[in-house]
Amino acid sequence: AQSVTQLGSHVSVSEGALVLLRCNYSSSVPPYLFWYVQYPNQGLQLLLKYTTGATLVKGINGFEAEFKKSETSFHLTKPSAHMSDAAEYFCAVSGRSGNKLTFGGGTRVLVKP
């Protein structure tokens, strides 16, 4: 069975500072990996995904994530936080044989002016 762990349910960053959200997964085979963002009272929106190929993946809104197989990690970063980045972020994993996603518990990001 797959599982996803997001370290830190809440992260507070200053505007302009680095955003780093941690995600570790367990899977018996290399999975597909995703980061989703949820703004208040909205559904989830895909930020970026890793399927195959380059391990550094760039997404929307300046976010990127790096797949590290040896560390079973897929951490999300953004060099400079903006007030509009305040949201909840979910890491998810999908096995290569199906479409089902397993989500982490989510990390809520607060951006301080």
Added chain:
Amino acid sequence: DAGITQSPRYKITETGRQVTLMCHQTWSHSYMFWYRQDLGHGLRLIYYSAAADITDKGEVPDGYVVSRSKTENFPLTLESATRSQTSVYFCASSETHYEQYFGPGTRLTVT
């Protein structure tokens, strides 16, 4: 409008009542999913469907029923609502192994 919609957006019901949450997508995606979102649990899969008339259980199916007679619709029914089913429910659709597209959610309160 194209996309994935859910109705109602907000629902209050009483314990023991039957309630149905609707999900409609206009992309003709093969796969559809129902999740519930609760504090501290992230999103958990309730049921999913690979095509019309094909459904399967997810992680937390107890107390829920689904059907999929048409590709574009995937209703979720709580046969006898309980307070533990108070949650935000999200429907999603997908065509590939890649991203799922989520609806705006239904906030359900069971009193």
